[in-house]
Amino acid sequence: MIDDFLPPEIIAKCLEHFHHGGGEAASYSRPQEKQKHEYRPDEMHPELRQLFYSFNSLPFIKVLENITGIEGLIPDPYFRGAGFHEIRNGGHLSVHADFNHHVSMNLERRINLLIYLNADWKPEYGGQLELWANDMSRCHHSIVPMINRAVIFNTTSFSNHGNPNPVNHPDGISRKSIALYYYTSTWDETKRSHTTQFRARPKTEDKIDWAVKGRELAADLIPPIIQRGLRSLKAKKSN
Numbered sequence: 001m002i003d004d005f006l007p008p009e010i011i012a013k014c015l016e017h018f019h020h021g022g023g024e025a026a027s028y029s030r031p032q033e034k035q036k037h038e039y040r041p042d043e044m045h046p047e048l049r050q051l052f053y054s055f056n057s058l059p060f061i062k063v064l065e066n067i068t069g070i071e072g073l074i075p076d077p078y079f080r081g082a083g084f085h086e087i088r089n090g091g092h093l094s095v096h097a098d099f100n101h102h103v104s105m106n107l108e109r110r111i112n113l114l115i116y117l118n119a120d121w122k123p124e125y126g127g128q129l130e131l132w133a134n135d136m137s138r139c140h141h142s143i144v145p146m147i148n149r150a151v152i153f154n155t156t157s158f159s160n161h162g163n164p165n166p167v168n169h170p171d172g173i174s175r176k177s178i179a180l181y182y183y184t185s186t187w188d189e190t191k192r193s194h195t196t197q198f199r200a201r202p203k204t205e206d207k208i209d210w211a212v213k214g215r216e217l218a219a220d221l222i223p224p225i226i227q228r229g230l231r232s233l234k235a236k237k238s239n
Contacts, residue, residue: 005150017045031207032198035091039084055180073182087167088174094198095132095162098155101193107183109155116145117176126168127175132160136199
């Protein structure tokens, strides 16, 4: 966790143009993620597009490598899942482990970088970033998403994190952040690719995404030849 991560004028520019992109936000509304909205860098105001391209530049990569000790970090030119994230009042994001495989580039996900954009944010406003134990036995860290605070952490199949406490700002102000993800060329076929894995906290009403669990179980049990046939049949029906 690093406070005062970016120059203040950059943070001000992010807030000025947060909702001024040219495209529609991707929105999510289900038990695991409510009132969540994502804004893609390539559809943002030109100054902000340039900022995100800088996050993918060699000088910034070197900063992250020095902080994390991980060499050979690779940025994502597709910004898959990255950009501006917003969770509006009443919304939350359940605890989860992120997808681990960038399929189109065949890379292994290694680092999450989150930078918060919330002025004068107090713990009672909710939306804290929680980092949970591998076995979901306890919460190790609860981090208030204060403005210009960066959090950098490894992403594995058990790096459980989220902001499960609903956003509850008295003036209806949303929780805003920058999200960036970095990879290495360490993926190989011995690793198991998976999508986002939602996990329930003990003694809560958190919901596991059983649809995803079912698809993953089917992928493990159904022989590849049958899976290819089902995909081919689905493609023909869609055409």
